[in-house]
Amino acid sequence: MPDRAHLTFALTLHDAVAPDRASNACWSPYSVASALGMAAQAARGETEAELVALLGTDHAKVLKGAVVGDDAEFAVANTLWAWEGLPVNDGFLTDLAGWPGAKVRSAPFAADPEGARKLINADVAETTHQLIPELLAPGHITSDTVATLVNALYLKAAWTAEFPEHDTADLPFRGAGTVPTMRREGTVRYGRAAGWQAVAVPARGGVEAVVLLPDDELGGTEGVPEALGALDRERVELFLPKLDLSVNVTLGSALRQVGVRAIFTDAADLTGLSPDPRLYVDEVVHEAVLRLDEQGFEGAAATAVVMRMTSFVPDEPARTVRVDRPYLLLVRHVDTGAIFFLAQVAKP
Structure with a gap:
């Protein structure tokens, strides 16, 4: 039985993401909900409550239950990229392990932010069969970045x-x-x-x-x-x-419109991920590609939640x-x- 709360999430956020009905838009509710779902597991207090209010209480069950059959091509990765100096709670790592394609990787955010950006982009490109070669543009990762939660998916079905x-x-x-x-x-x-x-x-x-x-x-x-x-x-x-669509967007403004605000401020509570109280989300970056023809469809999407510290x-x-x-x-x-x-x- 399709989950009504997930549909409500998708339609609510779509109205904020694509208010101009005369323009093309394309995004992946599955990818965005996965990245935000991982963020919700990192969040506590009001920060967590705002995410769950948007996603629905059973969001993780819906996403983890969306198993595609072997007669279609499907790949998904849910990755925590963390700075080597960031302490990460064991409980968060245990929760992350329950997500499809869960991985934990280190990235040299402080020493080499451009290298970290390229490392993340290369991993996304591999999961998405090169349909998304550069999710994160120059400037999305800086020396202040300490962690990034990334969902990437690829789907091809006849x-x-x-x-x-x-x-x-x-x-x-x-x-x-x-x-x-x-x-x-x-x-x-x-x-x-x-x-x-x-x-x-x-x-x-x-x-x-x-x-x-x-x-x-x-x-x-x-x-x-x-x-x-x-x-x-x-x-x-x-x-x-x-159909052949490809769209890259930042979602911070749209998420604020639909009630997810605390996570983008100094009041963010992400202590479920790390005991360091200074973490907050700087931006949520998303890209989706969708092609549809006589044989079937092929699509790829990726979402990055980029975290920084204050400072017949x-x-x-x-x-x-x-x-x-x-x-x-x-x-x-x-x-x-x-x-x-x-x-x-x-x-x-």
Whole structure:
């Protein structure tokens, strides 16, 4: 049963991350929630409470339960990069070991911040199959950095039934001229509610891509849970644009908007990670890549929490869904509802 709190987290943060509905956006709720979930285990008091209020009390269970089947490619790493001089609590290391792909690595933040940045970027690039070669740009790591929590993921899955390549054609898309658009007809899960149409396209590995097409202009995310709840099997003729998105963003401002504030201040309490009371989060850096074509989809994402110290049924008629205007796209784990990617597509 998909977790409602995780969906609420994703939609709440999306509205803060991508307020401009006329622009493309792409990010990974799974990656961001994993990095913030590790930060929540490091946090205490109000700092922890604000993170849990956003993520939901069962966030770790949802993320750890999102196991992708062997018939899809999936890689995930959750890494604590720590300065050699930072004391780290054994209890935090025990908690970290419960996350998928958990690792602890040292980085020369004080002596060689540029070297530390390159070390982290190289590790992210390896996990993401080189789709994200430089998560951290110059300046994100400084000599004041003492720890960085990093989640990186890679997902590649084929559709359970491909879109025939000979049916792909250039078709109109509102605001973007004509774009290469795929076509497939078959029985999938379809729902309509609260101003949205939803079409869930199944992929291998227990994953699906859910197209969320608004009845009119793309506005807020109100009504999305109702549309997802209305999904039921129906024969659908789906026209869906091919997609290739890559977005790098900083999330500090968006997180403050949705109530995560203490962790970015001198009042931050991260003593679950280290007894040193001076730790605070300087910034949360995120990048996501998502590609979608006739065979399936490929995506990668990475999130860094950078810490510093102060100082088919042929007799049924098919319903036609033309994705010819801005829409939302979820790539999610079917059983848990963990959202690997959330894209806002204004110009495919």
